[in-house]
Amino acid sequence: MPVLYRKYRPKTFSEIIGQEYVVKTLTNAISMGRISHAYLFYGTRGVGKTTIARLLAKAVNCQNRKDGEYEPCNQCISCYEINEGNALDLIEIDAASNRGIDEIRNLKEGINIVPVKSKYKVYIIDEAHQLTKEASNALLKTLEEPPQHAIFILCTTEFSKILPTIASRCQRFEFKKLTLPQIVKRLEFICSSEGVKAEEEALEIIARAAEGSSRDAESLLNEVINLQPDIIKKKTVEEILGIVGVESVSRLVEFFIKKEKKKALEYLDQIFQRGIDVENFSKRLISYLRDLLLVKINPEIFDKNNIFTKEEREELKRQMKEFSEDDLKKILKIFLEAQQEIKWAELPQLPLELATIEVIDNL
Ligand SMILES: Nc1ncnc2c1ncn2[C@@H]1O[C@H](COP(=O)(O)OP(=O)(O)OP(=O)(O)O)[C@@H](O)[C@H]1O
Ligand SMILES: [Mg+2]
Ligand SMILES: [Zn+2]
Known part of the structure; x- marks a missing residue:
């Protein structure tokens, strides 16, 4: 191709x-x-x-x-x-x-x-x-x-x-960097010209990974089509890109909100068993916690900036309301420290597990 x-x-x-x-x-x-x-x-x-x-x-x-x-x-x-x-x-x-x-x-x-x-x-x-x-x-x-x-x-x-x-x-x-919807539209255009079907969410994941660059999005799409020529599915794109989706971190945050320590640890274990990279997950989590803090301070911040899908923005705002600004700062600090330790840890997921316990115990 x-x-x-x-x-x-x-x-x-x-x-x-x-x-x-x-x-x-x-x-x-x-x-x-x-x-x-x-x-x-x-x-x-x-x-x-x-x-x-x-x-x-x-x-x-x-x-x-x-x-x-x-x-x-x-x-x-x-x-x-x-x-x-x-x-x-x-x-x-x-x-x-x-x-x-x-x-x-x-x-x-x-x-x-x-x-x-x-x-x-x-x-x-x-x-x-x-x-x-x-x-x-x-x-x-x-x-x-x-x-x-x-x-x-x-x-x-x-x-x-x-x-x-x-x-x-x-x-x-x-x-300027291109927005998520702009890139998605472009990917849709290319897919339909190529006669390839694609799930909307799959294209959104590709667009997000491209961080505003249409060329990067198009080369990612190229890779995905090479591997999966007839229909592009969300699940496969995630696997191919090795991306830890926003959803997987917001799910963990949901366990914080509900103070479900046992479920949180089970969940972490389950995703790392599946082969998700601990460091990537940790980075994604920190970036999500940062986003929560930013919307807490300025609820409109992501309305103009289209790095999230509509559902993600709504989820972000909903979760944000469950925390105080101080909570979020505290949680961020705990995970920032854990992030440093992952690199050296014998068991890379242990710092994240300890951080999770500390967060839930202190909320
Ligand atoms: N604004 C855009 N509208 C439509 N397609 C675009 C746009 N920007 C980039 N593309 C797509 O990405 C490809 C690369 O774009 P282009 O070479 O113009 O980027 P660039 O800004 O010059 O990047 P670089 O700084 O890396 O040279 C184009 O061939 C096109 O397919
Ligand atoms: Mg150029
Ligand atoms: Zn001419």
Whole structure:
């Protein structure tokens, strides 16, 4: 099976999920013919920087696009060559590979030569923060007086490592992490295009594991489909990803609330028997306890931020009401200490069991 995130890389702006501000501003600029000569796209990995950079390149050079429009046609020779990855006037430089010294030198030599057959010569400089000082300075010189036919698009995950003098010459766009529903929607689209059925919850688990990156979600989906080609089930996804779901930690917390020491210990034993990693479980538990504390202090905190599903948010709020702020702080501290001990413990689950007993005894 081909690599999904390459196969489904959006070919029009309408296929982009999220990044509304970036898309709106850029498509307006394209429609009105007000193109900058230098852009800086920054933000976390796998959220559309390179994709939108190529879309911009395609749109400005598209031979069928009329004034007032912004979508590339994907039919003309220019669009076709960009889609195929062999357009002469789109130069992609990967600053990570050799830190860009030769490329920037070539760039300086070639920059004044007019484009071969397009309106613009577009330079996409990926991982721009990896450019050496020398290459950065050379680039800066070019950015000070770019020729009319040149457009630079610098992409980076590390804005703070870009020379301020370079950043200030660019029109800057921040790319945001994608939300859970946005990623799920994208996964649904890919599944249906591939003719694969999937349980909604299974896709949510994949989306959550990707932590806001569409590419990561798509590669996970790829792995899952390889192993389970016809229907994607929640249970299998959990097994494949080795994830300890939120539900498994909230169940333990429920035993705290009911002060059911015996059941809590049985439950822990049962999940570790099943082969769940103690350290992962412990991390997940701490992160969940932290979330409980955060909603306790600010009940709206997760309403905007879509890292949880609706059911999880409701469950979180319900459980939060059962504890005082002090309780939560105390429980967190107990499990933070246990977490330290797991690494060295002869029996890794023992620190968690002791912590569980301590928590229930003291509530
Ligand atoms: N906003 C988005 N809308 C739709 N698909 C996306 C989006 N962001 C990422 N993708 C998917 O993820 C793939 C990789 O995205 P892209 O290469 O644009 O990420 P990036 O931000 O440049 O990441 P990196 O910082 O790692 O280079 C795309 O081919 C596409 O399938
Ligand atoms: Mg990229
Ligand atoms: Zn075109």
